[in-house]
Amino acid sequence: MHFAFTDEEEMIRAAAERIAAERLAPLAARLDRGEGRDELLANLKLLADNGFMALNVSPDHGGAGAGTVAFALAIEALGYACAATTVGVSVTNMVGEVIQSVGSEEQKRRHLPKLADGTYPAGAFCLTESGAGSDPAGMRTRARRDGDGYVLDGSKIYISSAEYAGVFVVWAVTDPDRPKGKGISCFLVEAGTPGLVIGKAEEKMGQHGSSTNTVIFDDCRVPASALMGRENDGFRIAVGELAGGRIGVAALSLGIARAAMDVAKAHARDRQQFGQPIAEFQGVQWMIADRETDLEAARLLILSAAAKKDRGEPFAKEASMAKLFASEAAHRCTDTAIQLLGGAGYIRDYPVERLARDARITRIYEGTSEIQRVIIARETLRNL
């Protein structure tokens, strides 16, 4: 398979690399220490001003209309510099795509330009609940029809960017009597809606700059026009959109992995032991060779999934393969990078321990590695 990027894709990648180097990279260590929220928000606005918050949304609604390959290149470039910033960019793009694919014309007109231009600092994707993670169809949050609207009650956990999101895509059970997964609907809830409460902020292992919160719906009334798509058709929507989101997590993983290995390779060339650079030891060279192979394989799987999505072909299996492989490759690359730096790899003055912590969650969110294997196996066996 040969990938030749269009001029526009190359331009988007170059612009992402420039903003990543100038604005995201200098902030990454501070965000990791729990500082720099204002700068994070300023960077999200800058990314919106440059088209990165709605890369795959049509220009008719303020988006860049750049496609999934461009999205993957951009997320990799941004993730190389700062995973905590980039996860919010990836999720916001996913929120824009949900609204674009199932929203009404009115919903698109009302929300997409605000996501695209940064009026909304981010979008939030509210699926996971305390009792429903890998199995989101088991959710308990209810949306009861009430007069000319719905009333939402329940809570979601681990919601990225909830503290500064302008709009929340929320899944809730509208018909509990239907079979599991068949009575769920999808709603758009604006920040500030009475009854939408941003709860506890989680303290995490990594990606500290990205807020992760409980989101509570306490008698939260939304108009009937907040329903996206058809009533009780929401779970199908979630499944479809998560596949696209997985290309984003895969690209983010690749960015983190590449950043770690770039530090490690430079260190291996510079660090002298036994009178020579450690890169001249075959034991070190084999570690570098294995991780270079990981990076290239991850890149090809991501581009293959992205290209399929852009061509309008089924891509769920490929997106899961890309997410599974790239996130596990990021784990191997960041771990190898720590090993190649020796003691320095474990010390906070060097970036690789942060990269290892940032990488860890990529094997969990938007479907764990085990769930990706479930999807890949199901799709493979279905086609026998």
Ligand SMILES: Cc1cc2nc3c(=O)[nH]c(=O)nc-3n(C[C@H](O)[C@H](O)[C@H](O)COP(=O)(O)OP(=O)(O)OC[C@H]3O[C@@H](n4cnc5c(N)ncnc54)[C@H](O)[C@@H]3O)c2cc1C
């Ligand atoms: C930092 C962070 C950000 C997040 N952001 C969001 C967000 O913005 N929006 C959102 O909706 N969610 C978000 N999540 C939630 C995330 O998607 C879930 O944590 C994830 O899907 C796993 O669900 P769980 O934590 O309930 O784990 P569980 O489902 O309880 O899984 C526990 C273990 O059991 C395994 N397991 C479960 N089922 C199977 C099976 N069928 N076969 C084999 N193994 C299985 C899992 O792989 C895992 O190893 C976020 C989570 C974190 C930590």
